[in-house]
Amino acid sequence: xxxxxxxxxxxxxxxxxxxxxxxxxxxxxxxxxxxxxxxxxxxxxxxxxxxxxxxxxxxxxxxxxxxxxxxxxxxxxxxxxxxxxxxxxxxxxxxxxxxxxxxxxxxxxxxxxxxxxxxxxxxxxxxxxxxxxxxxxxxxxxxxxxxxxxxxxxxxxxxxxxxxxxxxxxxxxxxxxxxxxxxxxxxxxxxxxxxxxxxxxxxxxxxxxxxxxxxxxxxxxxxxxxxxxxxxxxxxxxxxxxxxxxxxxxxxxxxxxxxxxxxxxxxxxxxxxxxxxxxxxxxxxxxxxxxxxxxxxxxxxxxxxxxxxxxxxxxxxxxxxxxxxxxxxxxxxxxxxxxxxxxxxxxxxxxxxx
Amino acid sequence: xxxxxxxxxxxxxxxxxxxxxxxxxxxxxxxxxxxxxxxxxxxxxxxxxxxxxxxxxxxxxxxxxxxxxxxxxxxxxxxxxxxxxxxxxxxxxxxxxxxxxxxxxxxxxxxxxxxxxxxxxxxxxxxxxxxxxxxxxxxxxxxxxxxxxxxxxxxxxxxxxxxxxxxxxxxxxxxxxxxxxxxxxxxxxxxxxxxxxxxxxxxxxxxxxxxxxxxxxxxxxxxxxxxxxxxxxxxxxxxxxxxxxxxxxxxxxxxxxxxxxxxxxxxxxxxxxxxxxxxxxxxxxxxxxxxxxxxxxxxxxxxxxxxxxxxxxxxxxxxxxxxxxxxxxxxxxxxxxxxxxxxxxxxxxxxxxxxxxxxxxxxxxxxxxxxxxxxxxxxxxxxxxxxxxxxxxxxxxxxxxxxxxxxxxxxxxxxxxxxxxxxxxxxxxxxxxxxxxxxxxxxxxxxxxxxxxxxxxxxxxxxxxxxxxxxxxxxxxxxxxxxxxxxxxxxxxxxxxxxxxxxxxxxxxxxxxxxxxxxxxxxxx
Numbered sequence: 001x002x003x004x005x006x007x008x009x010x011x012x013x014x015x016x017x018x019x020x021x022x023x024x025x026x027x028x029x030x031x032x033x034x035x036x037x038x039x040x041x042x043x044x045x046x047x048x049x050x051x052x053x054x055x056x057x058x059x060x061x062x063x064x065x066x067x068x069x070x071x072x073x074x075x076x077x078x079x080x081x082x083x084x085x086x087x088x089x090x091x092x093x094x095x096x097x098x099x100x101x102x103x104x105x106x107x108x109x110x111x112x113x114x115x116x117x118x119x120x121x122x123x124x125x126x127x128x129x130x131x132x133x134x135x136x137x138x139x140x141x142x143x144x145x146x147x148x149x150x151x152x153x154x155x156x157x158x159x160x161x162x163x164x165x166x167x168x169x170x171x172x173x174x175x176x177x178x179x180x181x182x183x184x185x186x187x188x189x190x191x192x193x194x195x196x197x198x199x200x201x202x203x204x205x206x207x208x209x210x211x212x213x214x215x216x217x218x219x220x221x222x223x224x225x226x227x228x229x230x231x232x233x234x235x236x237x238x239x240x241x242x243x244x245x246x247x248x249x250x251x252x253x254x255x256x257x258x259x260x261x262x263x264x265x266x267x268x269x270x271x272x273x274x275x276x277x278x279x280x281x282x283x284x285x286x287x288x289x290x291x292x293x294x295x296x297x298x299x300x301x302x303x304x305x306x307x308x309x310x311x312x313x314x315x316x317x318x319x320x321x322x323x324x325x326x327x328x329x330x331x332x333x334x335x336x337x338x339x340x341x342x343x344x345x346x347x348x349x350x351x352x353x354x
Numbered sequence: 355x356x357x358x359x360x361x362x363x364x365x366x367x368x369x370x371x372x373x374x375x376x377x378x379x380x381x382x383x384x385x386x387x388x389x390x391x392x393x394x395x396x397x398x399x400x401x402x403x404x405x406x407x408x409x410x411x412x413x414x415x416x417x418x419x420x421x422x423x424x425x426x427x428x429x430x431x432x433x434x435x436x437x438x439x440x441x442x443x444x445x446x447x448x449x450x451x452x453x454x455x456x457x458x459x460x461x462x463x464x465x466x467x468x469x470x471x472x473x474x475x476x477x478x479x480x481x482x483x484x485x486x487x488x489x490x491x492x493x494x495x496x497x498x499x500x501x502x503x504x505x506x507x508x509x510x511x512x513x514x515x516x517x518x519x520x521x522x523x524x525x526x527x528x529x530x531x532x533x534x535x536x537x538x539x540x541x542x543x544x545x546x547x548x549x550x551x552x553x554x555x556x557x558x559x560x561x562x563x564x565x566x567x568x569x570x571x572x573x574x575x576x577x578x579x580x581x582x583x584x585x586x587x588x589x590x591x592x593x594x595x596x597x598x599x600x601x602x603x604x605x606x607x608x609x610x611x612x613x614x615x616x617x618x619x620x621x622x623x624x625x626x627x628x629x630x631x632x633x634x635x636x637x638x639x640x641x642x643x644x645x646x647x648x649x650x651x652x653x654x655x656x657x658x659x660x661x662x663x664x665x666x667x668x669x670x671x672x673x674x675x676x677x678x679x680x681x682x683x684x685x686x687x688x689x690x691x692x693x694x695x696x697x698x699x700x701x702x703x704x705x706x707x708x709x710x711x712x713x714x715x716x717x718x719x720x721x722x723x724x725x726x727x728x729x730x731x732x733x734x735x736x737x738x739x740x741x742x743x744x745x746x747x748x749x750x751x752x753x754x755x756x757x758x759x760x761x762x763x764x765x766x767x768x769x770x771x772x773x774x775x776x777x778x779x780x781x782x783x784x785x786x787x788x789x790x791x792x793x794x795x796x797x798x799x800x801x802x803x804x805x806x807x808x809x810x811x812x813x814x815x816x817x818x819x820x821x822x823x824x825x826x827x828x829x830x831x832x833x834x835x836x837x838x839x840x841x842x843x844x845x846x847x848x849x850x851x852x853x854x855x856x857x858x859x860x861x862x863x864x865x866x867x868x869x870x871x872x873x874x875x876x877x878x879x
Binding site for chain 1: 673691693694695696706711712713714715716723724725727728733737738764766767
């Protein structure tokens, strides 16, 4: 008799297999529901595939979606490594966009100088936006979840104010938007700019730092058990501050890439939930900086497919429901990956349970 | 024995026949049969991992057996859940209490109970709790919050909660592990009263003295199997120990030095000079403590838990900087910080290994690198070399004689004894000067405790100074050269183990100094 037993760890192989099954199951459920409501599922499916992975235009779109998602996903992942949650990616994204736009709009100069300055300004603004939650966490034990979250709304309104007030576009009169920024991240492949490979390199670099440096080890131990970190004399407070500032900088860099690579303006509402979706990406990546890349790809696919479906007169709420279904099934798959079959009563005894 | 013999033909309260329970790659219980009769206390004895807790989890419906039968009062039974077990009169008090800390005693007693009245006002619940408390002879304060209670008081609430639900079979998992000797005595007399009412008790333990004192019969488990059941009066502690571990345990006088052992050092390795510490509420937890530890000796620290031992070990290992006084390492003022102390050769086996010595969710490799990741071969120039860390982990596991199937798997999957061996060996590697060990044998079985003691003797013979904090006087007397006694944050006295006796230490632990007329009062906090 084969029985299934829940193990405390889930091997990556099983997680992947279950997630693949979850995606197939989601596709089937959505397909059946669409067919029942009188849609031609195969035409829709082909359209979705064509406009995501099946055409150059679709692939370019995917890469553009992935770029901010990789960075905001990495921002949440690094804090989760030390046991914290930066829910403020959205706000830090806006601040990064503001910093970058400010330099781009009002600091003339050669592109080779202005672009790095835009990035630096974005990083500085993102760090400034998370510094209060960081210090409150490190010195007073204030939950960073609440403080980072609440600052998102302030950042969103600040962006609207700038884009409709002092920085508003006086040339074309575009609504809730600054003027066009002439300095842009060079394009690499169609509309895909250099921010895309750069964000992948940043995720890989973070993974290397987390695995192969003493700093990464200290972050790992501090996150797994603060008591053990204190016992080993690790500078916990310093690590918490560094990781949260790094997180703010990553989300802000996503904002800078968006301003200088894709939108070329500061626009109200431009963060478009990328900060919050970064949390979903981080959860999908299960604390691994490297796994942020495929997780962001999956998220980008879902977003992209959703847009395609909306062009086919599917309600935005239906698209949201499909997104929720996919994530729900993946969460179930992750849980199932903890279960493995066990053969009872093998005569070899490798240990005895307590 | 004043125990009322059950009338002939009275079925056992509980009978287990051929119970099997398997976990992946592990046999937790195999073909276990035993019975518990009305009016008796049955001790379930076995090493860590012998399958005692699993068996009791089967009995109380937390696990379902893979094979075998459970017979309650002569009828075959199956429990799908703990609720069914308690409805059938089988109640268990776990080692780690399952109470809601923020609730009052009365609220905890009435939580999830079908007989809780609709009108659950505090006054009603507290009155009911008071009545129950008097009925069963377990004094509790119904309006107190559970988080404010001592471990002993919390245990009384747990037991009362089970008894209130009309349990006739009470199962206790290592009930005295968290109790002071006085609280343990109270518990035992309450259990005897419960037995006198024709009820049955199963008490899980690996403390031999306690089994001899309280039980009527003993069932011993080893490797998940039932080795046998004996009348306690026919047993001796020595025979029980040998049966439990499956080999003869030779009690050793660990104080004897091996040949060629390093002599006791002339200058102290680690000293405290009038050290005082206050907690965050400003209460003095360590008062004016002065002590010296010399190389090649074991200094035992006795005392009832909570009398400043934790603060003492933290000061000795650099985790806590004293507010007043000085800490000297090798005669010089020590640089502050746990890291600096570790680098100067101070190892630390803390009292709660899962809370501070290990990161339970990380692998063995990461956990074994905790002390040596800063320096080559693992560290250096900011790097963390995972292959070197793995090599270190293999080496430590080898010396500790712990078999690790997967060095990346969470260390919490290992048994408590194996975790402690790994921690001990990791700390012994860096303890070139001093090793501070707090309650190193807590929660370990006899075999693992013997290993731990052997480690300390080896280290002492190498000339390292050892501070051993323990509440087990037997252990302290067997190992220590000198014994210091803590009471209310003070070091009451330091005695040579040669002329120390349990009586004298016991008095000091209660705050009475010989000659003095019990100046500080006899009460133990």
